[in-house]
Amino acid sequence: MTQSAVSKQVQGIEERLGIVLFKRTPTGLRTTYAGALYMEKITAALRLIDEADALVAHPDARVNLNIAVSPSFAQYCLIPRLPEFLDQHPGIRINVRPRLVTGRDRSERFDAEIQLNTGHAAGMTAQYLCGREMGLVAAPSLLRRHRVNRVEDLDSVRMLKRAQRGYSWDEWLAEVAPGHPPPGAHAPEYEGFSLLLPSVLHGLGVAIVPLCLVKLQLSSGALRRPLGEVVEGRYAYYLMQPRPSQSGPQLEEFCNWLIDMAAGLRIPPSV
Structure with a gap:
């Protein structure tokens, strides 16, 4: 199509x-606000039309799904179990992108997102996956050096902190040992579970984490x-999708x- 035809x-x-x-x-040319909004809304519809054309014309062709995922969930939950889904659905290709709260390119469009939050986001539906259950974890190598049988024993080990909100020592201690002081400002701090969990696995300290992230490590004895x-x-x-959904x-x-899959990662309070 010529430039003149596109302009018309x-x-x-x-x-x-x-x-x-x-x-x-x-x-x-630059898009106006209305133009950008229009483009955002029709992109998903155009992609569905393209996919429908491809399915009819080439029944064996693969369908791409672009999924934005919290890096820690991708590393510890999704990727280790993704082969199961791909083996069952060889016609689907999953493209995984990191889902970061800061520094995200808003021009990117995803079919679905897996976010770590409180389940509320403007213009999106939220389906709970896992992660409400949190607990104290430690490596066997650390437990061989330090006895941790009660909350008071934590005073003799490094209490590692996560930099972001949620899964804090304050929140955990309020339920387990009200009044016990949380780690101070000098406690080691890590940016996200993708950095915090390897530190715990290598025996650098103990931490409070979503138990769904470490189910494999708990089963194997690594934690x-x-x-x-x-x-x-x-x-x-949470599994987040645009509202209204354009899912195929x-x-x-x-x-x-x-x-x-995520339901199988939850750990009930009695365990």
């Missing part, structure tokens, strides 16, 4: 909608829960599998 198509859309989609500048407690926190991992059957298959 855009002009026709603008006349039909009664709004300006592009602003003409000396350096070229232990010296106090055996479970505390329910405010934060968790492949995305629905993935989301259903993800919800079932």
Whole structure:
């Protein structure tokens, strides 16, 4: 299609909608606010049309799903179990991108996101996956050097902290040992569970973590829960999708599998 034809198509859309989609500048075209909003809404619809065309024309072609994931959930929950889904659905390709609260490119479009939050986000639906249950974990190597049979024993070990909100020592201690002082300002601090958990695994200290992240490590003995407690926190991992949803059957298959998989990672308080 020629540039002139594209220009006429855009002009026709603008006349039909009664709004300006592009602003003409000396350096070229720039989308207006209305144009950017329009583009955001029609992109998902156009992608679904492309996928439908591909499925009809090439039944064996793969469908791409772009999933934004919290790095810690991807590392410890999703990726170790993703082969199971891909073996069952060879026609679906999962593209995984890190989902970071800061520094995110808002121009990126995802079919679904797995976020660590309180389950509320404007314009999105939220389905609880796992992560409400948090607990104290430590490496066997640390427990061989330090006895940790009660909360008071924590005073003799490094109490590692996560820099972000949620899963804090304050929140955990309020349930397990009200009045016991949390680690001070000099306690080692780590940016996210992707850095905190390796530190715990290498015996640098103990930490409070979502127990769903470490189910494999607990099963293998790489980590232990010296106090055996479970505390329910405010934060968790949620499956987030735009409202209204533009999901196709492949995305629905993935989301259903993800919800079932995550349910198996939850640890009840009695465990």
